Amino acid sequence: MKLYVGLGNPGAKYKNTRHNAGFLVLDHFAELAKVDIDKSDFKGLFTSFTYEGERIFLLKPQTFMNLSGQSVVQIMNFYKITIDELYVIYDDMDLSPGNIRLKEEGTSGGQKGMQNIIELLGTNKFKRIRVGIGKPLYDGVDHVLQVPTGDEAELFQSGIKKASLALRDILNNDFAKVMKKYNKKEKKVEPSEEPPAD
DSSP states (O other), rough: EEEEOOOOOOGGGGGGGGHHHHHHHHHHHHHHHHOOOOOOEEEOOOOEEETEEEEHHHHOOOOOOHHHHHHHHHHHHHOOOOGGGGGEEETTTTTTOOOEEHHHOOOOOOOOHHHHHHHHTTTTOEEEEEEEEEOOOOOOHHHTTTTOHHHHHHHHHHHHHHHHHHHHHHHHOOHHHHHHHHHHOOOOOOEEEEEEEE
16 A cells, blocks of 8 residues: 655645645646545545555645644554555755655654654654745745745746656655655756956
C-alpha cells in the first residue's frame, strides 16, 4: 500500500493559497490517475485506487493545517498502513517557487501540519515531498495564506506539477531513484565581472 497525504486548509478562501500546495499537488495527481478525492471520513477527504496490484490512498485532511495528524493517524490505523508506506506533500518556505525536494525523513522545518503529524505518529522517519513557496518579505502567516500572482504564480504551478509527477514516478520506481531525479540543485547566477577600465 501507499498513502499520499496532501496538506492544506479546507474552504474556498484557502483554495489556491501557498499553504495549500499539498492539496493542489494531490488534486493534480488525482487528475493524472483519473480518480476523484470525494469520500468523506477519517476527518478528511480521501479516495483509493489499485495500481499494478497495489492499493494507493489519497488523503486531504480537513482538520485545518495544525491538526493534520489526527486525520493521518485515523486512516493509517484503520487500514493498517505502516510508516514506510506514508508520503506527505506540503509547502516549504525554504525552497523557492518552482522547486521541490524529496526526503526520506527529517524535521518539520516549522511547518505546523508536519509537526502535528510527527508528534502524533511519534516519528519523523517517513517520506515527504516539499513544494517551494519562497520566503516572505514580511509576515510569514500572511505569506502562506496568500495566492501567488504574476511570475510567481507560474513558478508555483510548475512546482505543483513537478510534485504530482514525482508521485506518479514513485508508483513505478524506488523512492531513492525518484529523489535523485527531482532533487536538482538550483543554479546560482554569478554576477559577471566587469572588464578592467582602460
